[in-house]
Every structure is written in structure tokens, then in C-alpha cells.
Amino acid sequence: MKSGQQSGQPVAGKVYLVGAGPGDPDLLTVKAQRLISGAAIILHDDLVPPSILALAPPSAQVISVGKRYGAKGTTQSEVNERMIAAVQQGLDVVRLKGGDPGIFGRLAEEIDALDAAGVAFEVVPGVTAGIAAAASLGISLTDRRKAARVIVMTNHQAPGDANADAADWRGLIRDDSTLVIYMPGHDFANLSAQLLAAGCSADMPAAIVSRATVPDERYRFSTVGALDKLPLMNSPTILLVGRSLDSAQFRANSTAARAFNEAELLLSSLEA
Ligand code: SAH
Numbered sequence: 001m002k003s004g005q006q007s008g009q010p011v012a013g014k015v016y017l018v019g020a021g022p023g024d025p026d027l028l029t030v031k032a033q034r035l036i037s038g039a040a041i042i043l044h045d046d047l048v049p050p051s052i053l054a055l056a057p058p059s060a061q062v063i064s065v066g067k068r069y070g071a072k073g074t075t076q077s078e079v080n081e082r083m084i085a086a087v088q089q090g091l092d093v094v095r096l097k098g099g100d101p102g103i104f105g106r107l108a109e110e111i112d113a114l115d116a117a118g119v120a121f122e123v124v125p126g127v128t129a130g131i132a133a134a135a136s137l138g139i140s141l142t143d144r145r146k147a148a149r150v151i152v153m154t155n156h157q158a159p160g161d162a163n164a165d166a167a168d169w170r171g172l173i174r175d176d177s178t179l180v181i182y183m184p185g186h187d188f189a190n191l192s193a194q195l196l197a198a199g200c201s202a203d204m205p206a207a208i209v210s211r212a213t214v215p216d217e218r219y220r221f222s223t224v225g226a227l228d229k230l231p232l233m234n235s236p237t238i239l240l241v242g243r244s245l246d247s248a249q250f251r252a253n254s255t256a257a258r259a260f261n262e263a264e265l266l267l268s269s270l271e272a
Pocket of ligand 1: 022023047099101102103104105127128129130133182183184209210212213214236237238
């Protein structure tokens with residue numbers, strides 16, 4: 001928590017940089033829920049679903065400042081200006097971001113702008129998509145028998161990003177890593193080729209989770225060698241890669257096999 005002063009003038013309000021979690025309102029923190037339900041003004045990203053925004057009081061100004069998929073939305077400096085302007089009017093601002101604000105959420109840029117303006121802020125963490133996706137698959141991202149580290153990364157390369165040169169996968173690939181790949185894109189043939197070229201085994205388990213924790217969540221299992229066979233799924237999607245997925249893949253296969261057998265039994269009993 002910080003207290004802000006600008007040119008000797010006390011600034012009344014404060015900005016809460018709040019993680020809204022992966023989508024399911026039940027996965028909000030109690031603190032996030034309290035801040036949303038008491039908010040005067042909410043500036044939110046596109047990833048925050050209507051079911052969470054509905055928790056705001058009717059009196060709240062609920063403003064989308066999303067800029068998803070490069071669509072012409074609000075620029076980062078406009079977001080910063082809006083936060084600062086609201087605070088200078090004496091309002092507390094809830095800046096609501098999908099997942100955790102500090103994971104691919106431009107949190108650092110907003111903190112820099114608030115610091116520069118002498119505005120007080122507080123970060124409220126949220127459940128990030130990678131953690132939520134692992135829970136949906138029923139896996140542990142670490143496993144002392146086979147997954148010693150978790151790498152949170154993105155496959156998205158925007159011009160000007162520090163990682164604009166193709167991701168250096170070689171430094172990341174180890175048999176005991178779980179990769180959590182945000183914004184994986186759609187070019188899985190290329191991704192598969194890069195991972196294989198960096199030394200990843202073709203049989204390394206992978207899973208894509210689409211819309212984790214919301215009612216139309218879907219997931220599919222694959223391997224690094226067969227990533228290009230994955231169907232196109234609704235965004236947002238996240239890709240997990242690693243031996244930590246072994247048990248979930250086994251379970252999915254056996255559940256599918258069981259369901260198939262049950263369906264066959266039912267059919268044959270109907271035919272009898
Ligand atoms: N701050 C967010 C991430 C923002 S970047 C967080 O901590 O989760 C946006 C990317 O996050 C999406 O492209 C996708 O890869 C991932 N993502 C966010 N919500 C998701 C969800 N419900 N299911 C799957 N992936 C999700």
C-alpha cells in the first residue's frame with residue numbers, strides 16, 4: 001500500500017488493481033468481491049465476464065477499457081489517465097483485470113503511471129488462468145516425482161516486446177518442466193516444430209484448455225508431436241505442457257473409455 005501526494009496536493013482516492021480470477025465468480029477472492037460490490041467506478045478488461053460485473057452496485061460506473069485482439073480499444077495511456085482522473089475527483093477506483101493482475105496484465109505499466117502521478121494503489125491478487133486450467137484438468141503443476149518447475153510464459157510476440165525474437169525454447173525445455181503457455185495462438189504446427197527443435201520429446205503430454213472455469217469450458221489432450229491435430233477452440237485458451245499432465249490424460253482416456261463402454265452396453269440392452 002502506498003500513499004500518494006502530487007505537487008503537495010493530497011490525492012483523496014486510491015486505485016485497487018484487482019484480479020477477477022479466470023471467469024467463475026466463485027473464484028473471486030473475498031476481497032475482490034467486497035471491492036466490486038462496494039465500487040463507485042470500475043475500469044475493466046474484456047476478460048472479466050458479465051457475471052462478475054453484475055456484482056457491482058447499480059450506482060457504479062462500470063467502464064470497459066478492453067483492447068482485446070488488437071481491436072481498436074482504449075490505449076494504455078488512456079487507461080492510466082482515466083484511473084488518475086477518477087482518483088483526483090476523490091473516487092476509489094477498482095481496476096479489474098482477468099486472472100491475476102500481475103500475469104500478462106500490464107500491471108507494471110499501470111503501477112509506473114500511478115507512481116509517477118503520486119496516486120496510492122493496492123494490488124489484490126487473483127487466480128491466474130494457468131492455475132485455474134490445472135485445477136480444471138485435475139493436475140498438480142509441480143510433482144516431486146516428475147515436475148520440478150513451472151514456467152509461466154506466452155507464445156504471443158507483439159512488436160516492441162522484449163521477447164519479440166522467437167522465444168528461446170532451448171533454455172526452457174527440460175523433461176521436468178511444466179510449461180504454462182498463455183496466449184498460445186492458433187499456429188500449433190509451428191509451436192510443435194519449435195518445441196521439438198528445442199529438444200522436447202514428441203510424446204510429451206500437452207493439453208489445451210478453452211474458457212477455463214466458465215460454463216462452456218472445454219479441454220483436449222495431445223502431445224507435443226501432435227499439437228497440430230488439436231481442434232480450434234473458443235478463446236481464451238491456454239496450453240499446458242509437461243509430464244505433470246500424465247495422470248489427467250490417463251484419467252480422461254479411461255473416463256472416455258468407460259463412457260463409451262456404458263453407451264455401448266445401453267445400446268445393446270435397448271436392442272435386446
Ligand atoms: N492476467 C490474466 C492473463 C491475461 S493474458 C491471468 O492471470 O489469467 C490473456 C490470456 O490469459 C489469454 O489469451 C489466455 O491464454 C489466458 N486466459 C485468461 N483467462 C482464461 C480462461 N478462463 N481460460 C483459458 N485461458 C485464459
